[in-house]
Every structure is written in C-alpha cells, then in structure tokens.
Amino acid sequence: MPGGPAPFGAAVTGVGLVTAAGVGVAASWERIRAGAATAATAVPELSGLPAGFGCAVTGFDPVRAIGRRKAWRIDRCSQFALAAAAEALADAGLDPDHWDRARVGVVLGNGIGGAATWEKQHRTLLSDGPLKVSPLLIPMLSVNMSAGYVAMEFGARGPSLVTATACASGTTAVGVARDLLRSGACDVVVAGGTEACLVPSIITGFGQMGALSRRRDRPEAASRPFDVDRDGFVPAEGAGVLVLERVEDARARGARVRAVVSGYGASSDAYHATAPEPYGTGAELAVRAALRDAGLHPGDVDHVNAHGTSTPLNDATEARMIRRVLGDRPAVTSVKGVVGHSLGAAGAIEAVVTALTVEQSFVPPTANLESQDPAVELDVVAKAGREMPVEVALSNSFGFGGQNSVLLFTRG
Structure with missing residues (x-):
C-alpha cells in the first residue's frame, strides 16, 4: 500500500504464558493445539454467584515461580506477569545482567489491576477497621504496578508503561512496544498483558451486565465462539509476554525469530x-x-x-x-x-x-x-x-x- 512510511518489523524472540491451559508456553500451547477447553466446574472464590465458574490458572506456585518474599508482597496479576516475563526472556536468550538497561522497556496491558487485593483489603476495612488494612494495598492494586515490578525484577530502566484499553489492553501493549523500537527509544521491549480478576465483585459486575455465560450444566463447554448457541463469555485469568527486538538486531545476535510484528x-x-x-x-x-x-x-x-x-x-x-x-x-x-x-x-x-x-x-x-x-x-x-x-x-x-x-x- 503506497503513501506511508516504510514497513517496520519487530522480531518476536521470546514468549511466555501463564493460562488456564497450563503454566508455561509448552503446556498452554499443547492444550490450545488440541482444542481442549479449560473452564472449571466452579471457582471457589465465586461460589454462590449465578455464573460461579471460570478459566482459572491451576498449578501455579508463586513462591516457586518468583520467591516467597515477592509472592507475599505483590498481587496475583503481577505474579503472573513476572513468571511469563521470566519465561519469555529465557526463551529469547537474553540475560538482564548483560544488557544496556536504559535501552530496555516494559509495556504491559492490564484492565482491572490488583482486584483480589482490593477486595480482600476492603473486607478487612469493613470488618476490622482501617488500622488492619495492609500498607501494601496501593502498590498491590495499582494498575501500573505489573509493569513496574517487571522492570524492577529485570533492571529495565527504559520506559515502563501499562496500557488500559479494556479487553484490547494486551494487544495495545504489543503495538506500543513496537513503536518504542521503531522510534529508537528502546532496543528491547518486554511486552504483553496480565489479569487476575476472578473475584466476586468483578464477576458480579460482568454478570449483571448479562455478558457472562450461565451454562452451569456444562461449564467446560460454555465458551463457544461463533457457535449458534453461544450465550456469553467465560471469565479467565492469565498472562502473556513477548520479547520484541528490531529484526536486524535479533539476527545479528543469532536469535531465533518466531515471527515478526509487521503491522x-x-x-x-x-x-x-x-x-x-x-x-x-x-x-x-x-x-x-x-x-x-x-x-x-x-x-x-x-x-x-x-x-x-x-x-x-x-x-x-x-x-x-x-x-x-x-x-x-x-x-x-x-x-x-x-x-x-x-x-x-x-x-x-x-x-x-x-x-x-x-x-x-x-x-x-x-x-x-x-x-x-x-x-x-x-x-x-x-x-x-x-x-x-x-x-x-x-x-x-x-x-x-x-x-x-x-x-x-x-x-x-
């Protein structure tokens, strides 16, 4: 298509996943390839709600993934982000101890923030009073902190951003990350999205809107895109992270280029x-x-x-x-x-x-x-x-x- 700037490609050199299909890319991709649905019969935290089921991440051990101290101090959505980012960087073959930290950016999409933390601490406020509320409430729930914690973990001192475009947030993040490479602001960008909002207040809100499936008799078959009998979405949690570099930079260091974000x-x-x-x-x-x-x-x-x-x-x-x-x-x-x-x-x-x-x-x-x-x-x-x-x-x-x-x- 003539008339615009020359096309620019951002190489995908590393990927990481935490999903209801599995923790890690291999486990998630295997189940996605097989088309095996993951909606649980129930999510304990959602017990009693009209649509009390969802696609929860199981088998995720935050202590093992990121360490006990960090697991205690950060919300589940940030835990997912750290785990997926670590996998993506390892997949890319990049060592944060040997990169130019000022040239590495982080862009993550997030829609709700630390929902589980917010809900838990709100209950504490109502039941036990303000002096019992955690001093970590704000850094745990703030929507920007997933990117902040990833930047801290890996010493990325370039731009650290969170995109909040609702259900388009993760896609927007990858697009913004590509623009950071094209502009010359960064040489490497850790990009993706994270969410962990299978909590009563959030799911009730979606339910009251009529957005959720209520197929309680067959929750594993409730998410059925393009099917004539679809009746709503099934809420889920998880994270996806991609490492992006300029194509020429990736090839110069001999990195595997899984695909190129070209538009x-x-x-x-x-x-x-x-x-x-x-x-x-x-x-x-x-x-x-x-x-x-x-x-x-x-x-x-x-x-x-x-x-x-x-x-x-x-x-x-x-x-x-x-x-x-x-x-x-x-x-x-x-x-x-x-x-x-x-x-x-x-x-x-x-x-x-x-x-x-x-x-x-x-x-x-x-x-x-x-x-x-x-x-x-x-x-x-x-x-x-x-x-x-x-x-x-x-x-x-x-x-x-x-x-x-x-x-x-x-x-x-």
Missing part, C-alpha cells in the same frame, strides 16, 4: 460503552490500519486469530467485519474456547498464540464449536487444528469503550 492498527468505535458498533466500522478501521502499516493487502491474510468472545453481539459483528474486509479466505480461530476471556491479558495471550501459529504453520481449533452460526460466513477452524502455511496473520482485540487494536504478524 499495528488502533481505532475507536465512538459508539457505546459496552456494545460493539453494529457494522464493525471501528474494528474495520483498525484492521485496515494494520494492513496499511505493514504495506499489505486484505488478500494477503492467511489467518485471523479472532477476538471471538462467545458473546452473541461480538462474534456476529466481528464475523461480518472479517467477511467484508478479508472475504472467506483466511482460516479463523478463537482460542477463548480453550482459555476463556482474560480481559486485559487476552490480546497478549493471543499474540503469543498467533506468533506460534505463524512459526509452526498450525492453526489451532476453536473449542466447543459444535454448530457454527449460519450468520458467521467464515472458514472457522473447528474440531481439529489445521496444518497450513501461514505467512500473514491478524490478531484482533476489541474492548469496552469501543477500543480496537489489531496486530499483523508475518513469518520471521
């Missing part, structure tokens, strides 16, 4: 606080901006990792937009059928999955898609994953407030 687009619906604009006009602007940024055309796209929340409105609107802009050629999937919807972390988790999809030429299936909605006129991968060349892939994320973010990945 990013963002837009606003300017329509409604929670509902998507019916024609997906804002989402389309973001998709076209990502294509333009990469110097590519709609016909170049092989795969779309859809936002695919399993809500009636989002899936229908997104499907119409994809069909209108890209046609029915791309293979489409939503990993939320496996890992649920982790809000501010979702886009980062899906960015990791999209990078792996491009690298391994394998599109994972959309779990629980038993009967595709006839209104979804797309090639949605279901039942089993698909081996296919993926040279160009989009990862879509759309959030409350009409905030849209789209990443474009190409083969490294």
